[in-house]
Amino acid sequence: MEIKKELVSYVADLSRIRLDETEVAEMQAQMSEIVGYMDILNQLDTDGIEPMSHIFSIANVLRDDVVQPSYPRADILRNAPEHTDEAFVVPKTVE
């Protein structure tokens, strides 16, 4: 599969990432490499083989419904580039 510039821009848009011309070219090369690797895998005959859903053959890793203390709010907010005393701050999402 060929990775076109338009696809790179589309994925960047979905991810809300702004890329300039140089970066688009850089990403185009890297994504082509990654997807190219998938093309190699696609050459294998996988007919009749169940798709793997997890790398370990385990199931039912469950926890009981018991409340654990949440984190102090200040600690949760601390890593954010911008926050108030009670919330993260992001650009307004409605007009």
Next chain:
Amino acid sequence: MEWELVMGLEVHIELATKTKIFCGCSTEFGGAPNTHCCPVCTGMPGTLPVLNRQVVEYAVRAGLALNCDINRYHKFDRKNYFYPDLTKAYQISQLYLPFAQNGHVDLKLKNGDTSTIRIHEIHMEEDAGKLIHSSYGDETYPDYNRCGVPLIEIVSEPDFRTTEEVIAYLTKLKSICEYLDISDCKMEEGSMRADVNLSIRPKGSDTLGTRTEMKNINSFKAIERAIAYETKRQIALVEDGGRVVQETRRWDESKAQTFAMRSKENAQDYRYFPEPDLPPVRISEEEIAYYRSICPEFAEQKAERYVSELGLSAEDAAILADSKYLAELFEGTVAICKDAAEVRYWMMTQVLYFLNERNLQPADITLAAEDFAAFVQIVKAGRINRQTGKTVFEAMFFAEAPFDLEGYIREHDLEQVDDDALITETIRALIAANPKAVEQYRSGQTKIVGFFVGQTMKQLKGKANPATVNAVLERELNQG
């Protein structure tokens, strides 16, 4: 041209677990912003989700109640979208192997018809956070308390043709979830949310038109209005030579209109892929058998029992059985006082009236069956008359349980007056004071007796036994 409406519903129901789906944070509603958060539900790098056992149980029980095939093996997928209501930039959901498929719900409609709505699938997922927008600045403040609260999403086939079916379906889902005790399904608090996919087509056609999806509808009433609005909009558009565009539209309750969401929000390319952080879930035959064995009696069976065993009309039975909270109060009270007809009377006239008048939900009822039963016994014993009973019932309904019924009656001096001598005395005075009315009565205008009943009641502060008043009036007016 005559148009037909075709709708499908996606209903999100928040499960009433104590903790979130993938971490131990509390799901309690209404905490201060971002106080029910931890590194897992805020998507900090390096954290891993661990599935809540209770979520699987609640979800599977809902699936069984909705007649679904339960997949003995199911798994999670990532739904990627970048929006600040999600901390991780993806939502953990189920796309490729949801836990339940191919169900159905049978609806009873007002005209007596039944209609079947097929359920395509039900999947588990995590809820998103709440966005609080600054009213003046250009900032938004996400509150992630709700982020990670477990949801099931029930996806129907496009089987709805009328608004009545939509409301009946949602009412039934709510009732089933209440009886299973897996969700409180409060649309106002967002614990039940419905997205409506709607399209129109010429009546008789069997191809589907282009649909729009309506989001952000917060009440049954809003759903009715949104459907009516969107139907009109699509018909007008098509009859004007236009075409319906497939898009997501936001219902604006205050403007009573739907609005197309911006194209960026409309870009629905979720790039799903298997969730690598969660191993799959297996459900054993024993678990399924156990869940079936603890399945409660639902509204329909209850209503049938109310008709056959307790002598209620089908309409009353359906209303009382629909809500677990009404049914519990009704059955609990009948169990104590053994008078279904009398309990039905107060439920249908008073309880439903107060709920409607005060805009309350059956879940908000605080009245205890013990108090209700004691009240019924006092009315039946003739200690208060029915009119006074309404006043007492209102006080009891809005008071904290347990209610001091005897104390209230004593304090307000409400005991029924059934003293023949006192009633006779009152009536004789009225007859003497109203010769004209007496004349009318005796000349055959017997309806005037209502005037005397009213005046007697007024004189005796509404406490007289109506039967005695009627008997004495008859006797006195026909004398002389």
